[in-house]
Amino acid sequence: MENEDYKLIKLCLKGKREVFAQLVDKYNKRVYNMAYRLTSNPEKAKDIAQDAFIKIYKSLDRYDPKYKFSNWLLKTVSNLCIDYHRTRAQNTASLEVILSSGAENAILAHQTAINTTETELEDRLEAAELQSVIREGIELLPIDYRAVVVLRHIQNLSYKEISQMLNLPMGTIKARIHRARKLLKGYLEGRLPKV
Amino acid sequence: MPSCEKYEDLLQQYLDKALDSAQTAVLMSHIEVCSRCRLDFKLYSKIVAGLEEMQDLTPPGRLTSDVMAQVEGLPGFDAYVQSRQPAPWFWGLSAAMAGAIAVAGFLMLRAGSPTAVINPPMIAQQDQLPVLPAPISNIDMDSSPRAAGQRIVLNVGGGQVQVQKANSTKWQLASAPTDLGFGDKIRTLDGATAHIEYTQDKTTLKLRPSSLVQILANAVRVFHGDTWIRVDKIGSHFQAETPNAVASVHGTRYSAEVHYPEKIASFYKGDLDENKVARKFLDQYTKNLSDSRMNGLFPMMAYPMHATPVSLAVQVNMLLDALDATKTVQTNVQVFQSTVNVASIDPATNREISNVIVKEGHQTSVKNMQLAKLTPMAEDDFVKWGLPVDSKLLARVGEEVSKPINEAGMTLTPAGVRQVPASDSTGMKIEAEGRGNPGYDGVERRQ
Numbered sequence: 001m002e003n004e005d006y007k008l009i010k011l012c013l014k015g016k017r018e019v020f021a022q023l024v025d026k027y028n029k030r031v032y033n034m035a036y037r038l039t040s041n042p043e044k045a046k047d048i049a050q051d052a053f054i055k056i057y058k059s060l061d062r063y064d065p066k067y068k069f070s071n072w073l074l075k076t077v078s079n080l081c082i083d084y085h086r087t088r089a090q091n092t093a094s095l096e097v098i099l100s101s102g103a104e105n106a107i108l109a110h111q112t113a114i115n116t117t118e119t120e121l122e123d124r125l126e127a128a129e130l131q132s133v134i135r136e137g138i139e140l141l142p143i144d145y146r147a148v149v150v151l152r153h154i155q156n157l158s159y160k161e162i163s164q165m166l167n168l169p170m171g172t173i174k175a176r177i178h179r180a181r182k183l184l185k186g187y188l189e190g191r192l193p194k195v
Numbered sequence: 196m197p198s199c200e201k202y203e204d205l206l207q208q209y210l211d212k213a214l215d216s217a218q219t220a221v222l223m224s225h226i227e228v229c230s231r232c233r234l235d236f237k238l239y240s241k242i243v244a245g246l247e248e249m250q251d252l253t254p255p256g257r258l259t260s261d262v263m264a265q266v267e268g269l270p271g272f273d274a275y276v277q278s279r280q281p282a283p284w285f286w287g288l289s290a291a292m293a294g295a296i297a298v299a300g301f302l303m304l305r306a307g308s309p310t311a312v313i314n315p316p317m318i319a320q321q322d323q324l325p326v327l328p329a330p331i332s333n334i335d336m337d338s339s340p341r342a343a344g345q346r347i348v349l350n351v352g353g354g355q356v357q358v359q360k361a362n363s364t365k366w367q368l369a370s371a372p373t374d375l376g377f378g379d380k381i382r383t384l385d386g387a388t389a390h391i392e393y394t395q396d397k398t399t400l401k402l403r404p405s406s407l408v409q410i411l412a413n414a415v416r417v418f419h420g421d422t423w424i425r426v427d428k429i430g431s432h433f434q435a436e437t438p439n440a441v442a443s444v445h446g447t448r449y450s451a452e453v454h455y456p457e458k459i460a461s462f463y464k465g466d467l468d469e470n471k472v473a474r475k476f477l478d479q480y481t482k483n484l485s486d487s488r489m490n491g492l493f494p495m496m497a498y499p500m501h502a503t504p505v506s507l508a509v510q511v512n513m514l515l516d517a518l519d520a521t522k523t524v525q526t527n528v529q530v531f532q533s534t535v536n537v538a539s540i541d542p543a544t545n546r547e548i549s550n551v552i553v554k555e556g557h558q559t560s561v562k563n564m565q566l567a568k569l570t571p572m573a574e575d576d577f578v579k580w581g582l583p584v585d586s587k588l589l590a591r592v593g594e595e596v597s598k599p600i601n602e603a604g605m606t607l608t609p610a611g612v613r614q615v616p617a618s619d620s621t622g623m624k625i626e627a628e629g630r631g632n633p634g635y636d637g638v639e640r641r642q
Contacts, residue, residue: 032254153246
């Protein structure tokens with residue numbers, strides 16, 4: 001209940017710091033999972049989750065009850081994860097870069113269709129470890145795309161909520177998600193085992 | 196199969212659960228007869244299902260206790276209210292991204308090998324500050340921000356921030372919020388930061404330490420250092436000029452590009468002038484609009500184009516080569532939001548060499564310039580700032596060097612992939628303007 005969150009926040013602001021623990025307990029799973037999906041690193045995810053809660057705590061007086069408290073938290077996590085990716089010393093090539101190196105054209109031009117029948121594809125999908133391939137694909141997405149995909153499909157937020165959260169037009173969010181799904185499809189097609 | 200393109204868009208909407216029953220029926224009947232779309236449909240469905248079924252992980256048990264241990268050690272809320280910038284929702288993602296930008300602004304003097312980085316002496320007291328050259332003559336001094344209906348306010352983030360008014364040659368320390376005029380220069384010394392806001396339209400500039408910029412009505416000149424810019428201009432034009440590049444924000448012209456990511460990709464190739472790109476884009480846009488079945492796929496229609504804010508960082512580095520008395524300028528432009536047109540300018544001819552559109556999440560580097568010559572003014576600057584000047588360098592002042600380092604000169608890379616060194620700030624205090632840099636003679640370079 002969001003109203004419940006606001007009540008707790010007001011208590012915190014009156015000096016009852018211990019009440020903040022209730023908010024942390026309530027949202028730590030979502031916050032940690034968001035951080036984990038955006039970093040793929042359990043230790044870093046924990047650090048970012050912790051930093052996000054502290055950052056939010058320091059800004060509690062600026063909480064606007066028009067927005068969901070949970071979305072504010074997720075936005076903070078998303079920003080911290082983006083910072084983390086941007087400042088990381090060794091960046092791996094993103095999926096966009098990999099695909100744009102030449103493979104993308106092949107994939108986006110649907111060349112695989114020439115060689116794959118429907119039955120073959122189904123057999124290959126059956127044989128694939130889809131979850132792990134999708135996870136790998138997400139890890140290779142550029143962070144901006146990764147963030148919106150996680151918010152949309154894993155955190156189940158609406159386009160409107162993501163748009164408000166990231167302060168970007170809804171069209172941009174949609175375009176990013178469509179693009180991310182296309183990149184994931186390209187990756188999945190490339191990773192399907194031969195049967 | 197080109198006719199499948201529209202079904203790809205319908206399919207994306209289907210995955211978004213945004214199709215009504217009639218549209219769903221249209222999609223399904225196509226899928227029945229088109230094997231490629233049927234395969235895509237299966238793949239996409241698997242991906243979306245796979246994403247939605249991802250299992251939640253359990254956070255470490257000590258997360259709450261660790262957070263609360265930190266909370267207990269924090270000061271009361273009053274301590275935070277005083278010391279921060281306003282409106283977290285307003286700044287949103289961009290501010291966080293901007294925080295990740297590495298500091299820049301360095302001068303390297305290469306005397307044979309190895310390459311040496313020079314730390315010029317920092318200016319500690321105001322009365323020791325050297326006098327810089329007179330302001331550029333052809334800035335319109337008659338106009339003022341107030342006449343244009345706005346204020347440009349400088350806020351000091353910390354450290355020593357100095358202002359040189361357009362009609363003066365003296366640098367003055369800025370402390371309280373200061374009103375700026377067109378032509379004023381602002382510099383941040385080592386460790387200092389500043390925040391400049393055009394109050395009418397909220398265009399905002401943030402200066403990292405060791406930066407030097409000049410304020411104009413619809414532009415900022417970045418002489419060196421690292422400047423982050425956010426533009427919310429309403430149907431207007433704003434550009435960042437560096438010694439060898441111009442990054443222009445045309446909110447009304449390019450904002451829609453965000454919605455055609457894969458189509459725009461092909462625009463990056465080749466030398467395209469701005470109008471050609473715009474025309475190509477508008478053609479595509481018009482074509483899409485004329486297809487009623489594609490209406491609604493481009494919700495940018497619902498947003499006034501000027502409502503798309505643009506944020507970017509402009510970073511200028513200078514490289515001085517003592518061997519051949521040339522100076523190289525490197526400009527990096529990183530785009531965090533929307534798209535920015537970046538043109539590389541040849542300082543010798545003041546003409547545009549090439550032009551790219553940088554979409555959000557990407558950056559471009561322009562480093563093809565070796566300035567034609569090191570002018571007496573540049574030499575003076577070295578002396579005034581107490582920099583060691585190689586005798587060989589002085590002896591060769593004025594010699595022409597016209598060979599560009601790189602013909603193409605521009606590279607486009609995803610911003611996240613490349614790491615910008617974080618510790619190169621040395622507090623360089625070299626002016627790059629004036630006779631030695633025709634890029635700053637005030638001549639309008641663009642149509």
